[in-house]
Amino acid sequence: MSAADGTPNAATPFAAPIPGRARKRAQALVGLSRDHHQALKQAMELKRTRQETAQSTWRRFAEFWERQGNTHFIEEECELLPAYARVADPSHQAVVRMLLEHVLIRAKVAAIREQPEPLAADLRELGIWLELHVRHEERVLFPLIEDATGMTPA
Numbered sequence: 001m002s003a004a005d006g007t008p009n010a011a012t013p014f015a016a017p018i019p020g021r022a023r024k025r026a027q028a029l030v031g032l033s034r035d036h037h038q039a040l041k042q043a044m045e046l047k048r049t050r051q052e053t054a055q056s057t058w059r060r061f062a063e064f065w066e067r068q069g070n071t072h073f074i075e076e077e078c079e080l081l082p083a084y085a086r087v088a089d090p091s092h093q094a095v096v097r098m099l100l101e102h103v104l105i106r107a108k109v110a111a112i113r114e115q116p117e118p119l120a121a122d123l124r125e126l127g128i129w130l131e132l133h134v135r136h137e138e139r140v141l142f143p144l145i146e147d148a149t150g151m152t153p154a
């Protein structure tokens, strides 16, 4: 997806993140950032999956999702974004992209779970999505929220 003039639409799910390094996180977001490190480890494993390892990779990811991933998404949707919406416009394209990605990741997890056997190609795609999602949040969304809400660095 891109705008009529050919410029990339930054709200497009899983568009390449803005290059650069994540900056020092605000204290209030340190917990979520720590979760992101775990999510990136999962993403790397998913991206490397072959069909022979798909079952065990999926088991580990499903355990991570139940223990941490799903709760992390809920915290972002139910606490972080409402806090942002109190001081800024939540229709910002970075917020829209994040929410669309949550929906698509959840749909992908549900679809894989319904398969009798996970397909390596699906797991690899999920890994790519998860990595791009985390990098978007660390490099674009979290700085936006920190600046808007006046959160101070840890």
Ligand SMILES: [Fe+2]
Residues within 6 Å of the ligand: 073, 076, 098, 102, 133, 137
């Ligand atoms: Fe997220």
Ligand SMILES: [Fe+2]
Residues within 6 Å of the ligand: 032, 036, 072, 076, 134, 137
């Ligand atoms: Fe996140």
